[in-house]
Amino acid sequence: MSSDSPRGLGRKLTSYGDPDFSRFMRRAFLASAGFDGADLERPIVGILDTSSDFNPCHRDMPALLQAVKRGVLQAGGLPFAFPTASLHEIFISPTTMVLRNLVAMETEELLRAQPMDAVVMLGGCDKTVPAQLMAALSVDLPALHLVTGPMRTGSWQGQRLGACTDCRRLWAQHRAGDLSADQLDHAVLELCATGGTCMVMGSASTMACLLEAAGLALPGSATAPSGSGARLRQGVAAGRRAVQLALDGGPTARQIFTADALHNALTVLCALSGSTNAVVHLAAFARRAGLGALLPNLDAVARQTPVLVDCKPAGSRYMEDLHNAGGMPAVLAALRPLLRLDAPTISGSTLGQLLEGHTGPGAWQDLIHGLDAPLQPPGALRVLHGSLAPRGAVLKAGAASPALFQHRGPALVFDGPADAAARIDDPDLPVTPDTVLVLRGAGPVGAGMPEAGSLPIPRKLARAGVKDMVRVSDARMSGTAYGTVVLHCAPEAAVGGPIALVRDGDMVQLDVAAGRIELLVADDVLAARRRAWRPPALPERGWARLQVQHVLQADEGMDLDFL
Numbered sequence: 001m002s003s004d005s006p007r008g009l010g011r012k013l014t015s016y017g018d019p020d021f022s023r024f025m026r027r028a029f030l031a032s033a034g035f036d037g038a039d040l041e042r043p044i045v046g047i048l049d050t051s052s053d054f055n056p057c058h059r060d061m062p063a064l065l066q067a068v069k070r071g072v073l074q075a076g077g078l079p080f081a082f083p084t085a086s087l088h089e090i091f092i093s094p095t096t097m098v099l100r101n102l103v104a105m106e107t108e109e110l111l112r113a114q115p116m117d118a119v120v121m122l123g124g125c126d127k128t129v130p131a132q133l134m135a136a137l138s139v140d141l142p143a144l145h146l147v148t149g150p151m152r153t154g155s156w157q158g159q160r161l162g163a164c165t166d167c168r169r170l171w172a173q174h175r176a177g178d179l180s181a182d183q184l185d186h187a188v189l190e191l192c193a194t195g196g197t198c199m200v201m202g203s204a205s206t207m208a209c210l211l212e213a214a215g216l217a218l219p220g221s222a223t224a225p226s227g228s229g230a231r232l233r234q235g236v237a238a239g240r241r242a243v244q245l246a247l248d249g250g251p252t253a254r255q256i257f258t259a260d261a262l263h264n265a266l267t268v269l270c271a272l273s274g275s276t277n278a279v280v281h282l283a284a285f286a287r288r289a290g291l292g293a294l295l296p297n298l299d300a301v302a303r304q305t306p307v308l309v310d311c312k313p314a315g316s317r318y319m320e321d322l323h324n325a326g327g328m329p330a331v332l333a334a335l336r337p338l339l340r341l342d343a344p345t346i347s348g349s350t351l352g353q354l355l356e357g358h359t360g361p362g363a364w365q366d367l368i369h370g371l372d373a374p375l376q377p378p379g380a381l382r383v384l385h386g387s388l389a390p391r392g393a394v395l396k397a398g399a400a401s402p403a404l405f406q407h408r409g410p411a412l413v414f415d416g417p418a419d420a421a422a423r424i425d426d427p428d429l430p431v432t433p434d435t436v437l438v439l440r441g442a443g444p445v446g447a448g449m450p451e452a453g454s455l456p457i458p459r460k461l462a463r464a465g466v467k468d469m470v471r472v473s474d475a476r477m478s479g480t481a482y483g484t485v486v487l488h489c490a491p492e493a494a495v496g497g498p499i500a501l502v503r504d505g506d507m508v509q510l511d512v513a514a515g516r517i518e519l520l521v522a523d524d525v526l527a528a529r530r531r532a533w534r535p536p537a538l539p540e541r542g543w544a545r546l547q548v549q550h551v552l553q554a555d556e557g558m559d560l561d562f563l
């Protein structure tokens with residue numbers, strides 16, 4: 001280890017007030033791990049390991065990690081894997097979103113403090129990937145994303161099943177009395193048939209595809225199933241590429257995530273009819289990268305981008321089908337006229353160069369459509385504004401009911417997810433199919449923005465055959481969910497946004513074509529209600545308290561104001 005090492009293990013010394021002693025100590029401990037002088041001059045590739053017994057989506061990650069290490073060693077680098085917190089959607093209470101910023105901070109500080117020249121970030125389940133990119137943008141080092149990949153589908157009674165759109169569909173059938181508990185007990189064993197992330201175009205799959213579109217992951221890496229040979233080859237390729245990034249000193253995450261990259265990611269988000277959660281994460285990335293407010297950009301892109309990809313929940317297929325149909329390279333080739341092709345990518349080529357010679361989706365498949373025959377017209381994601389959401393709200397129109405796109409109905413208000421859970425199935429609930437279900441107190445400050453926005457259809461209506469209703473909230477919803485659900489109303493109720501002032505029976509109007517969500521209550525009435533409004537109490541301690549004191553609203557990505 002040279003005394004002025006520009007890279008590798010000689011960087012970022014522990015502070016003892018004597019740099020030579022710091023290097024001496026580092027050599028001593030590296031020797032204990034079997035490293036000698038020949039090793040110490042090599043470029044160091046950090047590898048973020050987010051495997052965890054609490055994260056079945058990442059259960060194939062140990063093999064993927066070994067593949068990355070193999071690639072790093074082949075290219076002459078040294079791989080240094082290290083753990084960071086791992087968040088699984090179903091094993092974190094009350095919601096992973098509360099901890100995304102904590103993981104982003106942990107990851108940022110470890111990337112900043114430890115000696116590495118580049119990093120491969122292994123993630124997958126919904127919040128891991130956004131947390132990693134937020135960290136990489138802030139540290140701004142050469143960084144390459146690699147997801148663990150989606151699950152393959154299962155099978156039950158001749159039905160192809162996948163998490164979690166089919167989980168929701170089967171549960172809704174059970175609530176409506178159309179599926180017995182015994183049938184559900186059998187189906188549940190096939191909903192998550194393999195390791196990997198949810199295999200519909202939910203939040204994890206959407207983020208994986210957006211990273212590839214934005215040039216932050218290698219071509220073809222978004223869709224290969226977890227545990228497959230294709231996934232492992234992506235690992236080796238990522239390891240090799242990371243060594244070159246380490247030797248070259250870049251490009252860094254910020255050099256890749258430019259306004260053009262953001263445009264390309266938004267275009268793909270709309271073409272996928274992807275998860276609304278991506279809107280919150282992209283807003284956080286844009287803020288950290290200094291690219292300004294996201295919602296105006298999203299609105300502009302959404303108005304011109306049709307849906308091309310037929311994946312659940314907006315379509316009918318699964319991620320392994322998308323992979324077999326050509327994956328993201330084919331999607332990007334189909335979208336070429338709408339993309340900014342000069343955008344750099346982590347591969348070293350521009351997006352346009354990567355797509356050179358690609359003739360577009362094969363005629364032999366019908367999952368990826370062309371711009372000349374899209375699956376749905378532009379507008380799968382809609383940005384809404386209005387008196388109920390002055391700073392914006394989002395609707396996944398591609399997975400909603402067009403019959404409800406122009407709707408006026410009386411509000412029925414739930415104060416938080418617990419209130420909704422306690423009352424939604426009350427046989428005496430004053431609700432009709434025209435009612436607008438309003439959930440509040442579930443925004444970034446109020447509850448950490450859980451995926452509670454897609455309130456279930458009240459049981460008495462579900463049993464009468466009602467499949468969808470207008471729902472409005474300051475919460476998020478799962479990327480695997482569907483329905484006419486207005487999300488992310490900002491400002492949220494817990495900071496006194498207009499949604500805090502809604503009362504049962506107030507008329508609410510949704511007008512998707514006009515991009516409006518309105519509370520039809522007179523200004524003087526609202527002013528009187530506002531005077532009576534009081535903010536909720538702060539959490540008593542710990543991360544929850546710190547986050548509530550500093551968290552930004554959904555339109556700013558629910559990031560922390562000091563990051």
Ligand code: FES
Pocket residue numbers: 057088089090124125126163196197198202204
């Ligand atoms: Fe991990 Fe869906 S629960 S990706």
